[in-house]
Amino acid sequence: MTPELRRTLGVFDAVVIGLGSMVGAGIFAALGPAAAAAGSWLLVGLALAAAVAYCNAMSSARLAALYPSSGGTYVYGRERLGDFWGYLAGWAFVVGKTASCAAMALTVGSYAWPEQSRAVAVAAVVVLTAVDYGGVRKSALVTRVIVAVVLAVLAAVAVTLAVSDAADPGRLAPGGGTGPGGVLQAAGLLFFAFAGYARIATLGEEVRDPARTIPRAVPLALGAALAVYAAVAAAALAVLGAAGLGAAEAPLAAAAEAAGADWLGPVVRAAAVVASLGSLLALILGVSRTTLAMARDGHLPRGLAAVHPRFRVPHRAGLAVGAVVAVVAATVDVRGAIGFSSFGVLVYYAVANAAAWTLPSRAARVTAGCGLTGCLVLALSLPAVSAIAGTGVLAVGAVLYALRRRHDGGGDASA
Template identity: 55%
Template sequence: MTAAATTGGGLVRRLTTRDAVAIGLGSMLGAGVFAVWAPAAAAAGWWLLLGLAVAAVAAWCNATSTAALAVALPVSGGAYAFGRDRLGAGWGFLAGWAFVVGKTASCAAMALTVGSYLWPEQARAVAVGAVLLVVAVDGAGITRTARATRVLLALTLTALTVVLGASLPAAGSPDGGTTAEAPAGVLTAAGLLFFAFAGYARIATLAEEVREPARTIPRAVTAALGSAVVVYTVVGVAVLAVLGPQRLAGSTAPLADAVRAGPVPGLAWVAAAGAVTAACGALLGLVAGVTRTALAMARNHDLPAPLARVHPVRSTPVVGELVLAVAVCALVLIGDLTAVVGASSFGVLLYYAVANAAAWTLPAGARPPRVVPLLGGVLCLVLAALLPPTSVVTAAAVLTAGLLGRAVAVHRRGLRS
């Protein structure tokens, strides 16, 4: 298959393994390494790292199931397409709608992170500008998205290296803080930290644009997720050791505060710069993933048909990009960072619950050992239920509205036919 081989639906297989790893890892690092520590520390205190381990196990199960599904069905849409194929149209819609809702919230969270670090006094205005810029880059073509993500990922890793070097000398004397002895505190933190690992989904949702998906997707998912676990573990240990759980829970810029606690506080600007590049990299991957899922849903009449339009030259879902830009900008102007992180985690955990159920039904030669989708599905449901109540209620209401809307649309189509 050539680099320009089409898949028959308008998209083109252009992404290499390196491209897919960059998009997945860039999404994971941007999705939380500079922002998610405070709410997780508030939930679990010193037990935060156990919550990180639980989130990593859930992510590994989900990634394994998702990779197997993407190899068996290498088309755009991720668990939406997998759910339709293996479980039925209704389950597919639930997965796709949960993904669109959750990841639209993630887009807003990343844009707000850019605004908060770059110009706190005008955070929302800067966030809107970031959304418009990133959507324009994604609209220029998927290969440009991959190249831009690689550049942003390199800058982010450089910034993290500087931040760790500047903050670790202050480790060992943080405040005592508070701890959470109850298992629910750890699991709530795990649910919030899962937000940070969900970026590997971008590799599966872009399966229709990946070269040699049977070889590329498993390699890319394993490499991206493994790298992210290492980075998050190192950073989590560092911020806990330097700030302690109480100060960490109250910080709006944990990595910058960790640098300020070290011997060279003037390097805190590097943390701010790294946060901007990380969030922009994640936002690029999110825009690509959400619009491709919406495209797949529109092809099956689960979302309005115009969302399936692909630009004839750039091979990008142009209408979906415009609609997403409007929705994310609206969330940016009215939303709150902690609330959108929780809502994102709730939607994405439900998405992966469907993915694990679909993986369970794969033929013996194509599926992972059944304990993997079983454990992944159970963890997804438990972690989703233990997220902050406000986030659960808000996300559940939006998901319910979508399910009711689809039921009405299906009923009307039945009457017409």
């Protein structure tokens, strides 16, 4: 019998892990590109991203309460839609989030030591893989500290910018020449920052009383993240305006300088590093647990399904994920990694909503239908290169699945 993981996480810890996944590099990195795409309609794009994320969150929460085991949508798709769709969701998640791990690691490097960003990125992956190896409870404690620090800094940023003489509330009014495509693209970029609540579902086997804990933790984490993003985005937009925010490479640092708060610059840079580390830790947790679930079912090497006898974590899956992320962080570009990851995340949630559509509740179907439509629309709004690359990788995964089924079928026939 395959050993189960230890259930140690309550509502607060689950919320912290989800919040640590969302309030991370997104608020420091995605805000500028989103403003460049949507212009003064940035807050509309943020609201759209939050609406799609909410639908996905509720679909995921309903499914997680029914299937409280590690794997998230990989498990839901398999149980509600069939083995292939669960596999496709798991493949999209593992591949897409591995790229996202690399993006977070590279963000740490670019803020901490730009001249040696790749070396710092690899070192960050190694250290956080070791933290995960020591047990999810320790990981949750580390994440709790990171979230507290980042939230304190972001609160200081939002208040300082909002009360500064440079803030002009008139800049918050939607207007200008950007079209619906720009708003959708901004929503797609900002959705990347919201997607961390999936970490709560993928940790379902390590949550106490998952039927109650997960449906409570997911909306709480999402609502807290939305409040943070809205406050910071509105304050930065009021100070810099859409054009200035969109042109800034480090938007929050630029906003602090424009507001005359030069002391905030180094603080923001340090918070960006801490936030990215928090996102990276939560991502490693989620990817390794989905890898565990897929390995248990034979979609990945079964040796990755091992659970450490002392720490009760999927140590081989965690080490494998850490090794792959370290290699990717040493070789890829951060922008390409984010675009590729966004496509995989949207496919993952599309499967989750399709699975939730099969639930008997009418409310579940309405939410799932809205979420599925939103995922497809945002996926189509991504740059063509991201969509093409993502489709190619999904096709490779489908071919591998077909080959495995053919091999298994042949083995059965010969037995």
